[in-house]
Structure formats: C-alpha cells, structure tokens
Amino acid sequence: MAGMTVDGIYQLLLNQFGEEQIRQxxxxxxxxxxxxxxxxxxxxxxxxxxxxxxxxxxxxxxTGVDYFETSPKLVAxxxxxxxxxxxxxxxxxxxxxRLVLKVHLPRWQDETPGRLxxxxxxxxxxxxxxxxxxxxxxxxxIHFLGHPNLVRILCPDDWVGHPLRKEYxxxxxxxxxxxx
Amino acid sequence: MTTQLxxxxxxxxxxxxxxxxxxxxxxxxxxxxxxxxxxxxDGEIVHEVTPHIGYLHRCAEKVxxxxxxxxxxxYTDRMDYLAGMNMNLGMALAFxxxxxxxxxxxxxxxxxxxxxxxxxxxxxLGMGAYGLDLGSFSPFLYALxxxxxxxxxxEEVCGARLTYSYLxxxxxxxxxxxxxxxxxxxxxxxxxxxGEPVSWSEAVRIFLDWLEHRIFEYHTLLTRNSIFIxxxxxxxxxxxxxxxxxxxxxxxxxxxxVDLDLRRxxxxxxxxxxxxxxxEIPVAPFAGDLSxxxxxxxxxxxxxxxxxxxxxxxxxxxxxxxxxxxxxxSGSHRIPxxxxxKLPKDECYxxxxxxxxxxxxxxxGDGQAEPLRAxxxxxxxxxxxxxxxxxxxxxxxxxxxxxxxxxxxxxxxxR
Numbered sequence: 001m002a003g004m005t006v007d008g009i010y011q012l013l014l015n016q017f018g019e020e021q022i023r024q025x026x027x028x029x030x031x032x033x034x035x036x037x038x039x040x041x042x043x044x045x046x047x048x049x050x051x052x053x054x055x056x057x058x059x060x061x062x063t064g065v066d067y068f069e070t071s072p073k074l075v076a077x078x079x080x081x082x083x084x085x086x087x088x089x090x091x092x093x094x095x096x097x098r099l100v101l102k103v104h105l106p107r108w109q110d111e112t113p114g115r116l117x118x119x120x121x122x123x124x125x126x127x128x129x130x131x132x133x134x135x136x137x138x139x140x141x142i143h144f145l146g147h148p149n150l151v152r153i154l155c156p157d158d159w160v161g162h163p164l165r166k167e168y169x170x171x172x173x174x175x176x177x178x179x180x
Numbered sequence: 181m182t183t184q185l186x187x188x189x190x191x192x193x194x195x196x197x198x199x200x201x202x203x204x205x206x207x208x209x210x211x212x213x214x215x216x217x218x219x220x221x222d223g224e225i226v227h228e229v230t231p232h233i234g235y236l237h238r239c240a241e242k243v244x245x246x247x248x249x250x251x252x253x254x255y256t257d258r259m260d261y262l263a264g265m266n267m268n269l270g271m272a273l274a275f276x277x278x279x280x281x282x283x284x285x286x287x288x289x290x291x292x293x294x295x296x297x298x299x300x301x302x303x304x305l306g307m308g309a310y311g312l313d314l315g316s317f318s319p320f321l322y323a324l325x326x327x328x329x330x331x332x333x334x335e336e337v338c339g340a341r342l343t344y345s346y347l348x349x350x351x352x353x354x355x356x357x358x359x360x361x362x363x364x365x366x367x368x369x370x371x372x373x374x375g376e377p378v379s380w381s382e383a384v385r386i387f388l389d390w391l392e393h394r395i396f397e398y399h400t401l402l403t404r405n406s407i408f409i410x411x412x413x414x415x416x417x418x419x420x421x422x423x424x425x426x427x428x429x430x431x432x433x434x435x436x437x438v439d440l441d442l443r444r445x446x447x448x449x450x451x452x453x454x455x456x457x458x459x460e461i462p463v464a465p466f467a468g469d470l471s472x473x474x475x476x477x478x479x480x481x482x483x484x485x486x487x488x489x490x491x492x493x494x495x496x497x498x499x500x501x502x503x504x505x506x507x508x509x510s511g512s513h514r515i516p517x518x519x520x521x522k523l524p525k526d527e528c529y530x531x532x533x534x535x536x537x538x539x540x541x542x543x544x545g546d547g548q549a550e551p552l553r554a555x556x557x558x559x560x561x562x563x564x565x566x567x568x569x570x571x572x573x574x575x576x577x578x579x580x581x582x583x584x585x586x587x588x589x590x591x592x593x594x595r
C-alpha cells in the first residue's frame with residue numbers, strides 16, 4: 001500500500017535519465033518535488049507512467065505558475081528569481097503514492113517579451129493533459145510543443161494576453177464592453 | 181428497391197445524408213448550466229462532440245492571487261455551488277496544510293457532518309436533474325423537496341442557503357446551534373409541530389430517519405424503472421483505463437470499477453477526519469448486490485448513477501456516527517486565524533473528495549498574506565473532458581443521457 005518514497009523515485013529517475021535531465025530533488029517543502037529539464041519532460045512522463053514500480057497513471061493536476069513581482073516596493077523582498085514553472089501532480093492508483101514534477105522555464109522564450117516559453121506536451125501520455133495544457137496556455141501563457149489542439153479553453157478565442165501573468169492588465173475594451 | 185433488414189437502424193446508414201453541425205447549448209436545459217456542445221451529426225448518429233466551455237469563467241484563480249485565504253473562501257462557494265461546503269473544506273485544508281494548522285477534534289466532527297450533508301443535497305439534485313434529462317419529471321420535485329430541508333438546516337447553522345462560507349481556515353465559523361425552531365418543511369413531512377424548540381442535532385436525526393425510507397422509493401421510482409434502465413444501462417460505457425487516463429474521479433471513476441476514494445486514500449490531513457468511521461465505498465460492479473439489472477455493463481450511465489445513490493446511504497450512516505461523537509468531542513469549533521497571516525515561502529497541493537470528484541487546491545506562498553498562485557483544480561473539468569470520446573457514434577438523444585450521467589457543474593469547470 002505504502003508505495004515508494006520520493007528519494008527512491010528520484011534515484012530511479014536519476015539512474016535512467018542522468019543528472020542533466022533530472023536536475024534536483026527538493027525535500028524541504030510540504031510536497032517534495034523533482035525538477036526535470038524542459039526537453040525531457042515527455043520521456044520522463046512516459047517513463048513514470050509505464051514503469052511498473054512507479055505506475056503514475058493519474059495526472060491529478062497540471063498547471064503553470066508565474067514567479068514574478070510587479071510591485072517595486074515588494075520586489076526586494078520577493079524570495080524567488082523571476083521564472084515560470086510547469087507543475088505536474090501525479091498519483092498512482094496501484095501503489096497509492098504521489099509525485100510532483102516541476103519544470104523551470106524562462107518567463108519569455110529567448111528573453112523576448114511576448115514569445116511564450118516552450119515545453120513538450122504530455123497529452124499523449126495522459127488524456128486529461130490535453131485540457132490542462134490548453135488551460136495553462138490560455139491563462140499562464142505556456143506554449144506546449146506538439147499539442148494536438150492548443151487553443152484557448154476558458155477565455156474567448158480572440159482574447160489578448162494571458163491573465164495569470166503577473167504583469168497582465170485588464171483590457172480597456174472588449175467588443176464594446178467596458179473593461180478596467 | 182426494397183430490402184428486408186432485421187435491424188431497423190441499418191436504414192440510417194443506407195440513406196445518404198449530409199453531415200450537419202448542431203449547436204447544443206450554451207442555453208440548453210440538459211446541459212446543466214452554460215455548456216456548449218458542438219455536434220457533428222449524420223442523421224441521428226453523432227460522429228463528433230466538441231465541448232466548448234468558459235461561459236461562466238469568473239477568474240477565480242486571479243482573484244485568489246489578490247486576496248488572503250479567508251477572503252478567498254466566498255469565491256470557492258461559487259465554484260461548485262451545489263456543494264459549497266465541500267469547496268470550503270478543500271480550500272481550508274490546503275491552507276491548513278501549508279501553515280501546519282491542527283484543527284480541534286470538534287471542528288473535524290462538524291466538518292464531517294456538514295460535508296456529508298452537502299454530499300446528500302448535491303447527489304439528490306444530481307439524481308433529480310438526471311431524471312429530468314431523461315424525461316421523468318417527478319423525481320426532480322421529490323429531490324428538491326428533500327434538499328430544501330438540508331438547506332433549512334444549513335440556514336440555521338450559518339445563515340446561508342447556497343453560498344455558505346461556513347467551513348473556514350481553522351475550523352468552522354460557528355458551532356451547531358443548541359436550540360432551533362423546528363423547520364416547517366421538515367415538520368410538514370414528519371408530523372411534528374413547526375416552530376417548537378429542538379436541538380439542531382436532533383432535527384438532523386429526524387430528517388435522516390425520514391430520508392432513509394425515501395431512498396427506497398427513489399430506487400423504485402427511477403433506479404429500477406424499466407424506461408430509465410433502457411435509457412442508461414449499457415450506454416456510455418467508460419472503461420477503467422480511459423477513466424484514469426482522462427483524470428476522471430469521484431462517482432465517475434468508481435462507476436468504472438476503480439476503487440479510489442480520498443476519504444480513505446487521501447493525504448493524512450484529510451483522512452484523519454474520517455478515522456474510526458465505519459462506511460463502505462460503493463464501486464461498480466457492486467459485488468453481492470442482487471438487484472442489479474442484467475443489462476448493466478460496468479462503467480455505463482446506470483453505474484455512475486447508482487454509485488451516487490449508494491453514496492447517499494453511506495453519507496446518512498456517516499452523519500449518524502458524527503452526531504454520536506459530537507456531544508463528547510474535545511476542543512472548540514475553531515481556532516482563531518488572522519486574515520493577515522503571512523504565508524511561508526512554500527507550496528502545497530491537496531485534494532479532497534467532493535461529491536463530484538477530487539477537488540484539488542494548489543497554493544504557492546511568497547511571504548505575503550496573498551498567495552502567489554491559488555489554483556483550483558476542478559473535478560468536473562476532468563470528468564467533462566471524457567465527453568468527446570464517450571459520445572462518438574451514439575444516437576443524438578443519448579448525448580444528454582451521457583453528459584447528464586457525468587453530473588457536471590459548470591460553475592466548477594469554468595471557475
């Protein structure tokens with residue numbers, strides 16, 4: 001019932017993919033997490049799902065987080081370096097254990113504001129990743145490479161900007177509806 | 181030229197028809213809110229379903245980034261507005277996990293009683309609305325009558341009937357009232373004198389005793405109704421593999437035969453609430469239940485419906501045990517929590533078993549009282565995503581039957 005510990009999973013992934021791809025294990029958190037390089041997230045996802053002793057068959061949550069502080073007063077106290085993270089919360093129904101995978105991305109691809117950071121899709125591994133990735137693209141502004149249908153899901157198709165980015169500002173007008 | 185065919189449906193394929201795009205919703209009565217389904221149909225056969233969501237998007241996650249935890253609670257009510265208490269609980273527990281808050285025993289018992297009552301209310305409405313989808317009107321009226329009494333009892337506890345904000349970080353806002361006037365709705369049904377003083381717990385017990393007998397009637401009215409069985413059994417069969425891949429949880433997953441219930445399998449901060457309670461988790465194909473119609477296939481519409489109906493019985497059982505423990509419980513109904521409490525530079529994710537599936541909250545703190553990221557992972561969002569593969573090749577009239585059996589709640593999907 002107990003399943004594997006996060007240290008055991010980390011060692012298993014490290015042996016399979018090496019230090020280049022499995023960046024670090026962070027245990028000083030409520031939910032320990034493993035940081036994975038952006039390029040190999042799809043193969044790591046396939047591995048943790050298909051390996052019998054891991055069997056992470058349920059993708060509980062996939063989301064993006066924008067680590068950025070816009071207020072000049074608070075920016076000195078902000079404890080993170082500005083970046084964007086994609087977080088995968090996994091659960092194994094067979095072994096009843098959990099895993100958190102994280103991928104660090106730059107806020108903008110090639111430091112060009114407006115170019116969305118890119119990461120390979122995992123929608124071929126878990127069916128639900130399709131919708132979760134569409135939502136992360138829509139709200140946080142992350143481009144999932146190889147996604148079959150990467151269009152907005154909650155906002156209208158012609159919406160401009162990604163609302164969960166910290167510097168996002170409400171538009172002044174949308175189809176005759178007054179904004180801000 | 182005439183041909184003799186054994187199966188009259190074959191005519192459908194013989195006659196060449198043009199494909200037609202049909203918009204179902206967003207204002208369609210059987211879409212349970214504002215869901216738009218774009219159907220590509222050939223005659224009566226549906227080839228493709230594309231759900232379009234977002235009509236009820238109220239930026240709950242962006243709002244959460246600008247408010248502290250206690251201020252965000254009223255917004256969680258409005259996610260799954262048929263199970264506001266369960267939404268409050270999921271969010272409160274996520275903050276408690278992040279801040280290492282231990283809730284007193286009494287608060288935990290209050291939470292179990294209240295959440296299970298809300299589960300009954302939600303499943304009753306789910307049952308009634310599903311009957312309505314399939315053209316049977318009367319179960320809906322009975323279901324609303326019963327739900328009304330639960331709302332009356334909630335009103336006595338917290339003053340609200342739909343958006344409660346009752347379960348909060350550190351416990352619950354109020355203790356159960358010692359004495360309430362006997363709710364007139366319940367009095368009319370049970371023959372008691374309305375307005376007479378009664379303790380809240382006693383009123384709940386009277387209601388549960390009365391409701392338990394009604395459940396049998398619903399089974400004869402709907403569950404074993406031969407028209408209902410024809411519309412649901414063997415239809416929309418969802419395999420366990422597909423349910424897991426699409427992230428389905430709650431009654432949808434258990435209807436497909438996967439034994440996963442977070443009240444038993446969740447994280448310790450949640451499961452310890454249910455420690456020592458005796459209850460069963462109904463899972464298809466319901467081994468030992470001899471009253472299952474023979475047309476039923478594991479994972480079909482009927483199984484999903486039946487899991488919910490059985491969960492109502494289990495919830496009644498759980499509430500009774502909670503009420504037994506309540507008078508002797510130690511501690512207070514809440515521990516104080518300041519609205520300006522700063523969140524640590526940490527993060528946590530917590531899922532709870534809401535009536536419609538696993539509701540997850542992901543909170544990232546950055547030293548301020550307002551979280552850096554407040555994510556609400558919706559269970560119905562995942563359950564709805566399975567519509568497209570499930571509705572492929574079914575008859576047009578079966579689309580509402582399949583979507584209804586998933587028991588979706590648009591407020592939670594769009595947040």
